[in-house]
Amino acid sequence: MVLRESTLMKLQYVTAVAALVLVALHLLMQGVLFPYSTALSFQHVLSVYRSWIDGSMLEILLVVVVSHGFNGLRIILLEWRQSKAWTSWVNAGTLLAVGIALLYGTRTVVLAVTGAVG
Protein backbone atom coordinates (compact mmCIF):
# COMPACT_ATOMS: atom_id res chain seq x y z
CA MET A 1 0.00 0.00 0.00
CA VAL A 2 1.43 3.39 -0.99
CA LEU A 3 0.23 6.37 1.01
CA ARG A 4 -0.04 9.74 -0.72
CA GLU A 5 2.18 12.55 0.55
CA SER A 6 -0.91 14.57 1.53
CA THR A 7 -2.11 11.65 3.66
CA LEU A 8 1.33 11.32 5.27
CA MET A 9 1.34 15.05 6.01
CA LYS A 10 -2.07 14.77 7.70
CA LEU A 11 -0.68 11.83 9.69
CA GLN A 12 2.25 14.06 10.67
CA TYR A 13 -0.13 16.72 12.00
CA VAL A 14 -2.36 14.24 13.85
CA THR A 15 0.64 12.59 15.51
CA ALA A 16 2.03 16.06 16.33
CA VAL A 17 -1.08 17.03 18.30
CA ALA A 18 -1.27 13.59 19.95
CA ALA A 19 2.44 13.76 20.84
CA LEU A 20 2.03 17.22 22.36
CA VAL A 21 -0.69 15.96 24.73
CA LEU A 22 1.03 12.66 25.57
CA VAL A 23 4.51 14.16 26.04
CA ALA A 24 3.02 16.84 28.31
CA LEU A 25 1.36 14.12 30.42
CA HIS A 26 4.57 12.06 30.42
CA LEU A 27 6.64 15.02 31.61
CA LEU A 28 4.06 15.92 34.28
CA MET A 29 4.23 12.36 35.61
CA GLN A 30 8.03 12.50 35.75
CA GLY A 31 8.49 15.42 38.08
CA VAL A 32 5.35 17.46 38.74
CA LEU A 33 2.59 15.01 39.73
CA PHE A 34 5.20 12.86 41.51
CA PRO A 35 8.54 13.98 42.97
CA TYR A 36 11.35 13.31 40.49
CA SER A 37 13.14 10.87 42.81
CA THR A 38 9.92 8.85 43.31
CA ALA A 39 9.16 8.85 39.59
CA LEU A 40 12.43 7.03 38.87
CA SER A 41 12.27 4.49 41.71
CA PHE A 42 12.07 0.86 40.56
CA GLN A 43 8.75 0.13 42.30
CA HIS A 44 7.09 3.25 40.91
CA VAL A 45 8.26 2.60 37.35
CA LEU A 46 7.08 -1.02 37.66
CA SER A 47 3.66 0.15 38.86
CA VAL A 48 3.43 2.56 35.91
CA TYR A 49 4.21 -0.18 33.37
CA ARG A 50 1.77 -2.57 35.05
CA SER A 51 -1.12 -0.10 35.25
CA TRP A 52 -3.49 -0.55 32.29
CA ILE A 53 -3.92 3.17 31.73
CA ASP A 54 -0.30 4.29 32.24
CA GLY A 55 1.22 1.28 30.47
CA SER A 56 -1.10 1.74 27.46
CA MET A 57 -0.26 5.44 27.41
CA LEU A 58 3.47 4.63 27.26
CA GLU A 59 2.91 2.27 24.31
CA ILE A 60 0.73 4.82 22.47
CA LEU A 61 3.34 7.52 23.21
CA LEU A 62 6.00 5.23 21.70
CA VAL A 63 3.99 4.67 18.49
CA VAL A 64 3.07 8.35 18.14
CA VAL A 65 6.53 9.80 18.82
CA VAL A 66 8.45 7.24 16.74
CA SER A 67 6.14 7.59 13.72
CA HIS A 68 6.10 11.41 13.99
CA GLY A 69 9.89 11.60 14.46
CA PHE A 70 10.89 9.33 11.61
CA ASN A 71 8.26 10.76 9.25
CA GLY A 72 9.63 14.21 10.08
CA LEU A 73 13.17 13.04 9.29
CA ARG A 74 11.83 11.55 6.01
CA ILE A 75 10.31 14.94 5.11
CA ILE A 76 13.62 16.72 5.82
CA LEU A 77 15.57 14.20 3.72
CA LEU A 78 13.09 14.48 0.82
CA GLU A 79 13.30 18.29 0.97
CA TRP A 80 17.09 18.04 0.88
CA ARG A 81 17.37 15.92 -2.28
CA GLN A 82 14.90 14.86 -4.91
CA SER A 83 15.13 11.82 -7.16
CA LYS A 84 13.08 8.69 -7.60
CA ALA A 85 15.82 6.41 -6.22
CA TRP A 86 16.50 8.70 -3.24
CA THR A 87 12.79 8.87 -2.41
CA SER A 88 12.50 5.07 -2.54
CA TRP A 89 15.55 4.59 -0.31
CA VAL A 90 14.40 7.19 2.20
CA ASN A 91 10.87 5.76 2.36
CA ALA A 92 12.17 2.19 2.77
CA GLY A 93 14.73 3.29 5.38
CA THR A 94 12.05 5.18 7.31
CA LEU A 95 9.76 2.15 7.41
CA LEU A 96 12.63 -0.05 8.56
CA ALA A 97 13.72 2.43 11.26
CA VAL A 98 10.14 2.85 12.54
CA GLY A 99 9.74 -0.93 12.64
CA ILE A 100 12.98 -1.53 14.58
CA ALA A 101 12.30 1.30 17.06
CA LEU A 102 8.72 0.13 17.66
CA LEU A 103 9.81 -3.49 18.12
CA TYR A 104 12.54 -2.56 20.59
CA GLY A 105 10.35 -0.13 22.55
CA THR A 106 7.39 -2.51 22.62
CA ARG A 107 9.68 -5.31 23.81
CA THR A 108 10.58 -3.17 26.86
CA VAL A 109 6.90 -2.53 27.63
CA VAL A 110 5.90 -6.19 27.17
CA LEU A 111 8.78 -7.51 29.31
CA ALA A 112 8.10 -4.90 32.00
CA VAL A 113 4.44 -5.94 32.14
CA THR A 114 4.80 -9.72 31.83
CA GLY A 115 8.38 -10.55 32.89
CA ALA A 116 9.30 -11.93 36.29
CA VAL A 117 11.09 -9.43 38.52
CA GLY A 118 14.75 -10.47 38.63
Added chain:
Amino acid sequence: MKAEERAVNKRGILGWINPLHYNIERWAYVFQRVTGVGILLYVLGHLGDTSFFVGGPLGTGPNPGSWAGDLAVTENIIGHTILTLTVLIVVFHGLNGIRLILAEYGVIFQKPTRIEYPYKAKGLRTMQRHLIWVAIVAAILAALYTGSILFG
Protein backbone atom coordinates in the same frame (compact mmCIF):
# COMPACT_ATOMS: atom_id res chain seq x y z
CA MET B 1 14.25 54.42 -5.68
CA LYS B 2 17.29 56.65 -5.32
CA ALA B 3 20.73 55.32 -6.29
CA GLU B 4 22.08 55.80 -2.76
CA GLU B 5 19.17 53.84 -1.26
CA ARG B 6 19.75 51.00 -3.74
CA ALA B 7 23.44 50.92 -2.82
CA VAL B 8 22.61 50.69 0.90
CA ASN B 9 20.06 47.91 0.38
CA LYS B 10 22.29 45.85 -1.93
CA ARG B 11 23.73 42.86 -0.09
CA GLY B 12 25.04 40.84 -3.00
CA ILE B 13 26.21 37.22 -2.54
CA LEU B 14 27.11 37.85 1.11
CA GLY B 15 23.45 38.61 1.77
CA TRP B 16 22.54 35.07 0.71
CA ILE B 17 24.85 33.38 3.19
CA ASN B 18 24.55 35.81 6.09
CA PRO B 19 22.16 34.17 8.57
CA LEU B 20 21.66 37.50 10.35
CA HIS B 21 19.53 38.60 7.40
CA TYR B 22 17.00 35.83 8.01
CA ASN B 23 13.72 36.96 9.53
CA ILE B 24 12.29 35.27 12.64
CA GLU B 25 10.07 32.95 10.56
CA ARG B 26 13.12 31.66 8.70
CA TRP B 27 14.88 31.04 12.01
CA ALA B 28 11.75 29.29 13.32
CA TYR B 29 11.78 27.08 10.19
CA VAL B 30 15.45 26.17 10.75
CA PHE B 31 14.99 25.52 14.47
CA GLN B 32 11.86 23.41 13.88
CA ARG B 33 14.01 21.01 11.83
CA VAL B 34 17.09 21.16 14.05
CA THR B 35 15.04 20.56 17.21
CA GLY B 36 13.09 17.79 15.46
CA VAL B 37 16.29 15.88 14.68
CA GLY B 38 17.56 16.55 18.22
CA ILE B 39 14.36 15.19 19.77
CA LEU B 40 14.48 12.09 17.55
CA LEU B 41 18.05 11.40 18.71
CA TYR B 42 16.93 11.82 22.33
CA VAL B 43 13.97 9.47 21.80
CA LEU B 44 16.26 6.78 20.37
CA GLY B 45 18.63 7.21 23.31
CA HIS B 46 15.67 7.11 25.72
CA LEU B 47 14.42 3.84 24.16
CA GLY B 48 17.85 2.33 24.76
CA ASP B 49 18.10 3.83 28.24
CA THR B 50 14.66 2.66 29.44
CA SER B 51 15.25 -0.85 28.10
CA PHE B 52 17.65 -1.31 31.03
CA PHE B 53 14.57 -1.42 33.25
CA VAL B 54 14.14 -4.95 31.87
CA GLY B 55 17.87 -5.73 31.85
CA GLY B 56 18.89 -4.13 28.55
CA PRO B 57 18.90 -5.71 25.07
CA LEU B 58 19.37 -9.22 26.46
CA GLY B 59 17.14 -8.83 29.51
CA THR B 60 14.07 -10.93 30.23
CA GLY B 61 12.11 -8.91 32.79
CA PRO B 62 12.16 -6.07 35.32
CA ASN B 63 15.60 -5.94 36.89
CA PRO B 64 16.33 -3.62 39.86
CA GLY B 65 20.11 -4.04 39.51
CA SER B 66 20.15 -3.16 35.83
CA TRP B 67 17.86 -0.16 36.48
CA ALA B 68 20.10 1.08 39.31
CA GLY B 69 23.12 0.77 36.98
CA ASP B 70 21.30 2.76 34.31
CA LEU B 71 20.38 5.51 36.78
CA ALA B 72 24.00 5.64 37.98
CA VAL B 73 25.00 6.51 34.40
CA THR B 74 22.20 8.98 33.57
CA GLU B 75 21.46 10.68 36.90
CA ASN B 76 24.29 13.19 37.04
CA ILE B 77 24.99 16.75 35.96
CA ILE B 78 25.47 15.77 32.30
CA GLY B 79 22.26 13.72 32.22
CA HIS B 80 20.30 16.49 33.92
CA THR B 81 21.68 19.09 31.53
CA ILE B 82 20.63 16.92 28.56
CA LEU B 83 17.14 16.51 30.09
CA THR B 84 16.79 20.26 30.65
CA LEU B 85 17.87 21.04 27.07
CA THR B 86 15.50 18.34 25.81
CA VAL B 87 12.56 19.98 27.58
CA LEU B 88 13.64 23.33 26.06
CA ILE B 89 13.61 22.00 22.50
CA VAL B 90 10.54 19.77 22.98
CA VAL B 91 8.38 22.69 24.18
CA PHE B 92 9.61 24.96 21.38
CA HIS B 93 9.14 22.23 18.74
CA GLY B 94 5.65 21.40 20.02
CA LEU B 95 4.28 24.94 20.22
CA ASN B 96 5.96 26.11 17.01
CA GLY B 97 4.58 22.96 15.35
CA ILE B 98 1.04 23.93 16.40
CA ARG B 99 1.66 27.36 14.80
CA LEU B 100 2.73 25.64 11.59
CA ILE B 101 -0.38 23.43 11.55
CA LEU B 102 -2.64 26.47 12.12
CA ALA B 103 -0.82 28.31 9.31
CA GLU B 104 -1.02 25.28 6.99
CA TYR B 105 -4.81 25.26 7.35
CA GLY B 106 -5.06 29.04 6.97
CA VAL B 107 -6.35 29.65 10.51
CA ILE B 108 -3.76 32.29 11.40
CA PHE B 109 -2.73 33.35 7.91
CA GLN B 110 -3.51 36.92 6.97
CA LYS B 111 -5.23 37.85 3.72
CA PRO B 112 -2.71 38.29 0.88
CA THR B 113 -2.09 41.91 -0.03
CA ARG B 114 -0.28 43.69 -2.82
CA ILE B 115 3.48 43.21 -2.73
CA GLU B 116 5.27 46.47 -2.00
CA TYR B 117 8.83 47.43 -1.28
CA PRO B 118 10.59 46.51 1.08
CA TYR B 119 8.93 43.13 0.45
CA LYS B 120 8.21 42.07 4.03
CA ALA B 121 6.20 38.83 4.23
CA LYS B 122 2.83 40.29 5.21
CA GLY B 123 1.11 36.95 5.78
CA LEU B 124 3.63 36.21 8.54
CA ARG B 125 2.94 39.24 10.70
CA THR B 126 1.07 39.75 13.98
CA MET B 127 -0.45 36.45 15.15
CA GLN B 128 2.22 34.18 13.65
CA ARG B 129 5.05 36.32 14.95
CA HIS B 130 3.42 36.44 18.41
CA LEU B 131 3.07 32.66 18.46
CA ILE B 132 6.78 32.21 17.69
CA TRP B 133 7.61 34.37 20.70
CA VAL B 134 5.08 32.43 22.82
CA ALA B 135 6.91 29.21 21.83
CA ILE B 136 10.31 30.72 22.70
CA VAL B 137 9.20 32.12 26.07
CA ALA B 138 7.29 28.95 27.03
CA ALA B 139 10.33 26.82 26.14
CA ILE B 140 12.63 28.94 28.29
CA LEU B 141 10.18 28.89 31.24
CA ALA B 142 9.71 25.11 30.95
CA ALA B 143 13.49 24.59 30.84
CA LEU B 144 13.99 26.82 33.88
CA TYR B 145 11.29 24.89 35.78
CA THR B 146 12.87 21.56 34.76
CA GLY B 147 16.27 22.85 35.82
CA SER B 148 14.86 23.88 39.21
CA ILE B 149 13.53 20.31 39.72
CA LEU B 150 16.66 18.52 38.52
CA PHE B 151 19.30 20.81 40.02
CA GLY B 152 17.30 22.23 42.94
